[in-house]
Amino acid sequence: MTASTDALMRRPGLWDRFGRSAVDLRVSLTDRCNLRCTYCMPVEGVPLMPAATALTDDEVVRLVRIGVERLGIRKVRFTGGEPLLRRGLVDIVRQTKSLDPVPEVALTTNGIGLDRLAQPLAAVGLDRVNVSLDTIRRGTFLAITHRDRLQDVLAGLDAARQAGLRPVKVNAVLLRGVNDDQAAELLNWALDEGHELRFIEQMPLDAQQAWQRSEMVTADETYARLSERFRLAPDDEARGSAPAERFRVDGDRGSVGIIAAVTRPFCGDCDRVRLTADGHVRDCLFARDETDLRTPLRQGATDEAIAGKWKRAITLKRAGHGIDDPTFLQPDRPMSAIGG
Numbered sequence: 629m630t631a632s633t634d635a636l637m638r639r640p641g642l643w644d645r646f647g648r649s650a651v652d653l654r655v656s657l658t659d660r661c662n663l664r665c666t667y668c669m670p671v672e673g674v675p676l677m678p679a680a681t682a683l684t685d686d687e688v689v690r691l692v693r694i695g696v697e698r699l700g701i702r703k704v705r706f707t708g709g710e711p712l713l714r715r716g717l718v719d720i721v722r723q724t725k726s727l728d729p730v731p732e733v734a735l736t737t738n739g740i741g742l743d744r745l746a747q748p749l750a751a752v753g754l755d756r757v758n759v760s761l762d763t764i765r766r767g768t769f770l771a772i773t774h775r776d777r778l779q780d781v782l783a784g785l786d787a788a789r790q791a792g793l794r795p796v797k798v799n800a801v802l803l804r805g806v807n808d809d810q811a812a813e814l815l816n817w818a819l820d821e822g823h824e825l826r827f828i829e830q831m832p833l834d835a836q837q838a839w840q841r842s843e844m845v846t847a848d849e850t851y852a853r854l855s856e857r858f859r860l861a862p863d864d865e866a867r868g869s870a871p872a873e874r875f876r877v878d879g880d881r882g883s884v885g886i887i888a889a890v891t892r893p894f895c896g897d898c899d900r901v902r903l904t905a906d907g908h909v910r911d912c913l914f915a916r917d918e919t920d921l922r923t924p925l926r927q928g929a930t931d932e933a934i935a936g937k938w939k940r941a942i943t944l945k946r947a948g949h950g951i952d953d954p955t956f957l958q959p960d961r962p963m964s965a966i967g968g
């Protein structure tokens with residue numbers, strides 16, 4: 629049975645018809661990026677949103693504040709595009725950490741520029757950082773991202789660790805015939821470095837719309853490849869409502885996560901909501917509809933009115949991402965514009 633929209637609107641927090649409440653806000657701070665990962669963006673880039681439609685720093689902070697103060701948001705993750713390209717990032721994090729109640733604040737980044745920014749971000753209260761890295765080989769990095777920047781990412785990772793943002797989580801996507809033979813190598817490196825590695829299945833979110841399920845390296849394949857080199861034991865306690873299936877590696881060497889976003893969707897436990905850099909709420913990575921909060925915000929709407937619009941948007945959240953439905957359509961916005 630699903631609750632009526634009126635009942636959901638009266639309930640404190642961001643509730644949907646399927647009994648889920650969104651407490652984890654992902655905020656895209658820009659749709660720009662300095663890499664061109666093949667599974668995300670074409671080499672020539674994507675048309676960028678006009679500067680005038682992008683939220684200002686104050687607007688971002690106001691929407692985050694409404695989420696935290698009025699709607700039960702407890703975790704805020706800044707992402708993009710590449711969030712380190714946003715000039716006001718450190719101040720946005722500082723202001724977010726000054727909210728009451730204080731949310732947990734995390735960042736998802738490709739790591740370029742983190743060598744400079746890890747310390748200032750940690751100083752204003754950033755709690756955690758996820759760095760995306762699919763290979764530790766320079767040639768493969770260049771093939772995947774179309775940029776020769778592996779050393780910058782590695783420097784960023786070192787700086788994050790030194791700034792105390794530990795354990796740094798490293799997110800990797802395996803691509804068939806490109807880096808799927810490097811899963812064990814990447815894990816071995818991450819364990820040595822003290823980073824927590826998580827593999828995530830490639831999702832149909834590339835701007836080119838070239839994703840093919842048959843080409844995707846599945847979570848089961850990743851597990852099989854890692855099992856050839858390591859002893860993996862399920863770490864059930866660590867999972868909670870998190871999407872990663874976690875495994876202890878070789879006893880106490882560390883852990884690894886495998887996120888089966890496509891083959892074993894975790895939509896039933898989803899507690900996420902997304903805000904795009906131009907101020908639209910998306911209730912799912914794969915949502916086909918968005919709710920514009922920027923226009924009412926710029927027209928002088930009160931916090932209460934904006935919170936009401938946001939709540940209503942979440943009541944419409946669908947049960948699942950539907951990648952397997954025959955009618956599935958990729959969202960119009962690519963990953964870089966949604967915020968991963």
Ligand code: SAM
Pocket residue numbers: 661667668707708709710711736737738758759760799800801828829830831832833834963964967968
């Ligand atoms: N630029 C930052 C970065 O790369 O971490 C933040 C934005 S990026 C869109 C966020 C995450 O989404 C990255 O970890 C990236 O690997 C992942 N991602 C992008 N496209 C994806 C896809 N098609 N399938 C799965 N993950 C994807």
Ligand code: SF4
Pocket residue numbers: 661662663664665668669708709710738760963964
């Ligand atoms: Fe940029 Fe992140 Fe997309 Fe790679 S995954 S192109 S780093 S936004």
